Amino acid sequence: MIINPEPTGHILVVDDNKLNRMLLFRMLGDLGHRVTEAADGIEALDLLQAPETRPVDVVLLDILMPELDGYGLLEEIKQDARLRHIPVIMISALDEIDSVVRCIEIGATDYLTKPVQPSLLKARLKASLAEKRLRDLELEYLEQVGHVVSAAEAVESEKYDPESLHPVAAREDALGRLARVFQKMAREVHLREQRLKHQLSQLQLDIQEMQKALAEELQIYIPMDRRQALYHRTDLKTRTDGAVLFADISDFTPMTAMLSKEFGRPRGAEEITRLINQIFAALIEEVHAFGGSVISFGGDAITCWFDDQEIGSEPARPLFHDARLRALVCGLYMQTALLQFEYSTGWIAVDVRPSIKVAVVSGLAGRFLTGNPEIQVLEALVGRPLENLERAEHLVRRGEVLADMGTCERHLDRFTVKEFRTDPETGERYAVIENLKELVPPSPWREIPARALEHGVCRPWVHPTVYRHVLSNTGQFLSELRPAAALFFRFQGIDYENDPFAETLLDDFIRWVQQVVHEEEGAILQLTFGDKGSYLYVTFGAPVTHDDDAARAIRAGLKLLDKPERFKPIHDEQIGISYGQMRAGSYGGDARRTYGVLGNQANLAARLMQAAAPGEILCDQACRDAAAGIFEFLPLPEIRVKGREEPIRVFRPAAGLPEQHPAASEALRLLDSCSPGEQMVLKLASVIGPIFDGPLLIAILPGEAEKASLPADLRSLEQAGIIRVEAEGMFSFSRETVHAAAYQSMLHVQRRTVHRQVATAMEQIYAENLNTLFPIVAGHWQAAEETTRAIEYLEKAGALARAEGDLERARAYLERSLELSTSSSVLSEGYRKET
């Protein structure tokens, strides 16, 4: 055996002549090649095509053979895509040169003449092998590039198989490196996704547990009869006979003033809430004891419904007496409860003597569910009794229970009638009742077993923002003073008594109003139906404050006056809007609760609504001042309203004025009026956020000169009213429009760069207490388009929120990070499939 430094290969010798084969076998063996022999073309082709055959590098081919001859085999080889790149060297006799030419034309690489000279054989083979090797490399490279390309395609179509790249990743060249990086990325993304998903599923379990507990809280926001129906998986009748009880805490406004004076404003607000909740709790207890339901809260009043319908197969409450009597007795017990009421501040003894007025009327009423469940389901108690109720409210005085004759006539012998009163307008008679002569047993509601109502069933009864902001602190009556806009909207035109489509029309209309309100991020708090029409109380700014809540309210109001054609039957819309500090929070007791925004300003909005002409919006001065930069207002003559000694100034916002653009261009004008240095400060600050701090701003200022002039720039910006000083080293944009304009004035790449700088600077400057800033840092990294880092921080924020017990927030962070993770790359799809 000759030691041969030359490349060797697998050679197939095809010759029918045994002697020739022996010779070639020997010579090729001596050259270090591996040799396979075939005695004719058929045998050779079988060998070449057999999958178990080791790939042949060169074919040495005789021309004249039985069966399939040299030409035939050569043609077969050249027609087979898997074989055509194998070099074929023809072996021919000297006198066969014509045949050789033909073979070369068919695709033979070269030829040798018999008898074969070893040196020539060696030379020809070397050339052919080199060619083959090059071709193989080329093919392999193309094939493996193909793997990477198809891996990339698989990634796009989410069918990536990590195994597919292993052969390519084993290469030592650039392609191999590309494949390895690709695999590593896919692996990391996959692992990250797995981790996030695992955390999410853990969190999901916690959330389910929490939601079960939360459902207990949520169901309190649902009227009791509805709650019972939900529990028994049945519906309440939409039209039902019964009694409406209205209980109003009298003189609440002076009481509020007294408590504010006693405790100061914020503490006063808390005390007022505490007081009203104590009163509500006592009243609700009586309502539920007599099988009634609190349908709605209206400021310092509740509207309750009593009827005799069965709910579910088992009686939901014992019905010893009809609904009218139960309502009347409930009214009397309410008064008794109030007489025994002792207000406890736990601090100072304050002499508070609350009293209530109770009015009861009855008849056939509608119990409609309205509103988009995605936003909030709103209970509507409608019909004649509600219209009568409003007149009864005017006739009842504090400490009294007043009922129309339809309600109390049959039961008058059970009470002492203090006096009969006649409505001067309608001539209708009412009785003021007292002293229950004989004990009437209560009809308490059956207890709904703990955790029997599911979270998903209860959720629609609570507005999403209220749900997030109030119920995340389970069991707490959060009450706070906050600036908000109150909008009261009254409309006429739905005949609840006679129109069979009233329910559909009302639902459709309420959903539209809800959408309009939702677009301005407000919430419908209250839905009331009376003889002077139906009205809605809408709030902007609670529980979430915007710096333009007054403008949002006006914008919504203008939209509400521009209703779609299908609501043609609805007419005489009146709107009142006010703006100011209000008490926002949960109201009621442990048995029934609502989210409310209360205060003099809310009352004022209701008065403005009453004063508005049909199709008109009236605003108070505070609302006008807050929205002055955005809307134009027409001042109207001063008016007097109930509850205010002085006449008040009112304004009508001008409809149809383009409101956004002037503000935006005004902001741009302001921006342009600044010096280049100040503009740069504003732009960089805008990336930090609407509120920004000095140290961070210094860190991202590009040069020493800019850093040096920062204090002066900030001072002059403050003097120009563009920014405000919030605290030592803390600033804010005076207007969101300027903040937005400064941010928008930068190119995308600039913003991206600055976000990156802010994120990096925050990591350094606030390294000590970065955990409170995780979500903010995440936001900056995301805006910097550094997804991995954003995910990292969101994950940390999620872990922290979870540790703090805020599971919903934790989930929100994790879901956002998972979203980022999958959107940034679906590389791990293959891994996902494997596991």
Add this chain to the structure above:
Amino acid sequence: MENPLDPNALANLLDSIGGDAEFLRELVETFFQDAPAQFAAMRASLADGSPENFRRAAHSLKSNAASFGARTLASQSKQLEDLGKTGDLGTTAGLLSEAEAEYARVRSALEEVIK
């Protein structure tokens, strides 16, 4: 009498197999086995008139003869092959006999070589 084998060709052959005398013997013996079969095939073709078999046998004989430097035999085989190509086997009988006689000489000479 003239040597039927070309010594140069034989030397080349031995050289191409690395001077392996034993392998040369194997080659020669293979030749001795194949050649009679080739003659027999040619004779059979003459009888049944199939020029293709005739030609292929002649071709192999030619190739093998050339490998050992049996020039005369190779040349005769080539003539036989060419005649086979024309398909006219009628004139080949004499030439075939001459080739057989030449093969006998070649065989004797080769036997000497591998002795």
